[in-house]
Every structure is written in C-alpha cells, then in structure tokens.
Amino acid sequence: MKNKEAAVGNRRKALCALLAAGTLALAACSSGTGIPALDREPGEADQWPGDKSQLENLDSQSVRFLVANGGADYFAVASADKQTACLFKFVDGEDSAAGGCGGAGGADAIVEVNTPETAMMLVRAGTDISHWEDAGWTRIHENVLVF
Structure with a gap:
C-alpha cells in the first residue's frame, strides 16, 4: 500500500x-501588450524615424520596427506602464507620420487608424482576424493589418 x-x-x-x-x-x-516585439531587446532597425515630440507620454526606449510594406515603415511603441500601445506609419520621403494609440488590455484590436491616406490596425498577437480579412483587411505583420 x-x-x-x-x-x-x-x-x-x-x-x-x-x-x-x-x-x-x-x-x-x-506580452502584456500582446505585441511580442515590445518584449524583445531593441535592434538597429528600432530607431524612431520621426520627430521626438511624437513620443510624448510614451516610452522612447520601447520603439520597435515591425514591418516595411508598400513604401512605408510601421513602428510600435508603448507607454512606460505598457497600458497603452501605439502604431505609427512613416511613408518614405514624407516628413509626417500617421499613428494612433489604444489601450493594450485584452481586446484583439488595440487601435485602428483611419486617415484619407491610410487605414491600419494594431492587433494583439494570435488574434483571429478572419472577420477583418472578410471585410478587406490584409495582415502584413502578426500585429499589423492594413486596408
């Protein structure tokens, strides 16, 4: 026994x-943000290409290059407490950037940015995007969708 x-x-x-x-x-x-790139050590490509004032209230050390697509570079950056995550798009040869920030809680879509020139979305890694793909969105990075 x-x-x-x-x-x-x-x-x-x-x-x-x-x-x-x-x-x-x-x-x-x-990742607390759902963006694995924000958890890795910075590399050479992780240099902020814009005006430093765009990083106000954000952790400048968290800037991460995500992907280049269609003549544009996409970057993620987070707040120091990782409660906010942002997506920025820099188009080659232009001085301005499109971007937006959202709560990095548990929602699949962190932020959607729509301007006359761009439509992009920052999503959490592992998100099922089939409903967005059905609506015309395309995944260009595990965390980035474009329309």
Missing part, C-alpha cells in the same frame, strides 16, 4: 512540476 501511495504522490509532484513549467513558458512568451 505504501508503494502505491508513494507512486501516486510522485505522479502528482511530476504533474505539478509540468504544469508549473508550462505556466512559466506561457508567461515568458506572452
């Missing part, structure tokens, strides 16, 4: 260890 109890106890310990390891792995891979 003692051997059977010991075996059950060992299996429970192993299961608990596996569950704990899985939880840690998920926590390590997930």
Whole structure:
C-alpha cells in the first residue's frame, strides 16, 4: 500500500512540476501588450524615424520596427506602464507620420487608424482576424493589418 501511495504522490509532484513549467513558458512568451516585439531587446532597425515630440507620454526606449510594406515603415511603441500601445506609419520621403494609440488590455484590436491616406490596425498577437480579412483587411505583420 505504501508503494502505491508513494507512486501516486510522485505522479502528482511530476504533474505539478509540468504544469508549473508550462505556466512559466506561457508567461515568458506572452506580452502584456500582446505585441511580442515590445518584449524583445531593441535592434538597429528600432530607431524612431520621426520627430521626438511624437513620443510624448510614451516610452522612447520601447520603439520597435515591425514591418516595411508598400513604401512605408510601421513602428510600435508603448507607454512606460505598457497600458497603452501605439502604431505609427512613416511613408518614405514624407516628413509626417500617421499613428494612433489604444489601450493594450485584452481586446484583439488595440487601435485602428483611419486617415484619407491610410487605414491600419494594431492587433494583439494570435488574434483571429478572419472577420477583418472578410471585410478587406490584409495582415502584413502578426500585429499589423492594413486596408
């Protein structure tokens, strides 16, 4: 009887260890903002191409290049507390940028930016975008949709 109890106890310990390891792995891979690029170390491409005043109330150290598409570069940046995430689009040869910020809570769409020149959306990683694709949006990055 003692051997059977010991075996059950060992299996429970192993299961608990596996569950704990899985939880840690998920926590390590997930971002509070849902934008994995904001969790990585900055690289050469992560240089803000615009006016520094555009980063007011944002963490300038969190600037991350996401993707180049159609003559434009897309960047993400977050507030220091990671409660706000922003998407900016810089078109080659133009001085201005289009951009917007939204709450980085749990919603799939963080921010949608619509101007006469652009329509873009910042979404959380892993978001099912099929309904947006059906409406004409195209994914150009795991976190960026354009229309």
